[in-house]
Amino acid sequence: MTKRSTDSGTRAKSATIHEIAKAAGVSIASVSRALNGKPGISEALREHILQISRDIHYQPSAAARALISGKNVVVGISLGRQDIELRxxxxxxxxxxxxxxxxxxxVPVFFHHDETxxxxxxxxSAILLCSAPDDERPAWLTRYGVPYVRIGERQEGSFSVAPDDQHGIYLAARHLIETGRRKIAYMGDDLEWPHNQHRLKGYLQALEEAGLPDHRISVPFNYDPGLTAxxxxxxxxxxxxxxxxGIVCDKDELALGCxxxxxxxxxxxxxxxxxTGFxxxxxxxxxxxxxxxxxxxxASEAVVLLGEAVAGDPPRHVALPVSLIRRRTS
Incomplete structure (x- = not known):
């Protein structure tokens, strides 16, 4: 058998579930039961197997955990209906x-909207990208008992995380006002849709404070925002x-098209x-x-919230701060 260091700070790179099974004189199935707390083996054997895994510093890879534990370690990352992964x-x-x-x-697994x-x-469990208030995926996942986190606006009864969109657009509009602009337009996708107006509110707030008229440029949704703009x-x-x-755009790609x-x-x-962009x-x-x-x-906050959702904790929303980056276009 290959010699390994007994120093607790040294990780044996070759340690595998097969080695644990061989050292313990048991099957791989028994090792799986021990590592995942499943029934079917005695407590004495479970402790024996766990001690061997600690001795050889066993650290299962994500792929190995998926094979051992099944779908419970798999997280579905789901796109919204109008989202495309190539953006x-x-x-x-x-x-x-x-x-x-x-x-x-x-283990993350990618899902298109129609694969929900x-x-x-x-x-x-699941992480829903850019989930809007009219998104039907949360109701569907709730029906099937799948814990989930939304990356999108706050919605009652669900875990969610998003940047402070409204304040970010407010900062951009205020910046243009402070540099002397007095006829500032706002460009965004399908601005007549209610769920596309959360960033627009920041623009309107800044113009109202300055006593300036608003000028909205609503562009049709397209998978190539730059070309559309x-x-x-x-x-x-x-x-x-x-x-x-001045033009305040609700995404960088629209700004580049402008x-x-x-x-x-x-x-x-x-x-x-x-x-300006976003x-x-x-x-x-x-x-x-x-x-x-x-x-x-x-991403980090979404994973933290996912752990809370799986544990059954009360839902909450996390709004993350944003900052204005001034460059050559203003």
Whole structure:
């Protein structure tokens, strides 16, 4: 048998469930029962197996735990109906959620919205990305007894975490006002929909405080927000000079589309029109004045809340602070 250090600070890299079974003289099934607190073996044998696992510093990988424990260690990460995993924000949040879950020995599995029905059969809990108040997934998961956390607005009776969206847009609008802008537009997806107005409220608050009129530019939802903003603003600019000197966008991708349209029409940024975004996407927002949300912290808080949901604790919402990052576009 391979010699291992008995120093408690040394982790045996080769330690596996097979080695525990061999050292204890039992089957892998017995080791699984001991490690996961399941019945079917005596307490003396359970303690014997656990002692061996401690002696060889056994640390199960996430994949191994999924095989041993089944769906209870699997967390379904579920996209909303209009979300697409190829967008930079979802790529980032998924990466951070994966890291945070692996640290807890959990196994993330990705689910599209139309796969929600299969989630209860494959996962023991779920994290819902960008869940809006009219989202039907929470009711469905509750019906099937699946604990979940929403990354989205506060909703009564559920665990949720989100950046302070309204305050973030308020900071962006106030910044443009403080730099002398007096005709500030707001661009967002389908602004007539009630669940798309939580960021808009921050813009309206800032303009009301300053006694300025609002100018809303509602663009149709599209899986390529930058292209949508470029085309929509381009059509407006072809009708004549802009009747605004600033644009507050509810995501970085919309802001980048606006910047391209303004450049193509010979409008100087920020001298003639200032532009702000929201998210602070790596690389994409390198020159953009934007509102930064801490995506890594959102993922970490979501995993903490998921543990509380699984434990049956009372639901709560966590609103995370945001900050304005000033760059070349304002």
């Amino acid at each position: 930079p924000y979802y790529t980032l949040i998924y990466q951070h959620l994966t890291l945070a879950l692996h640290r807890q020995g959990m 029905e299969s989630l209860a059969h494959r996962a023991g 470029y085309r929509h603003l381009g059509r407006l600019l072809r009708q004549g000079p802009p009747d605004f000197d 910047l391209a349209a303004l450049e193509d029409h010979g409008i100087q940024v920020p001298d003639q029109v200032a532009v 998210d602070d996407l790596p690389t994409l927002a390198a020159q953009l004045t934007t509102v930064r949300q801490d995506i890594a912290q959102i």
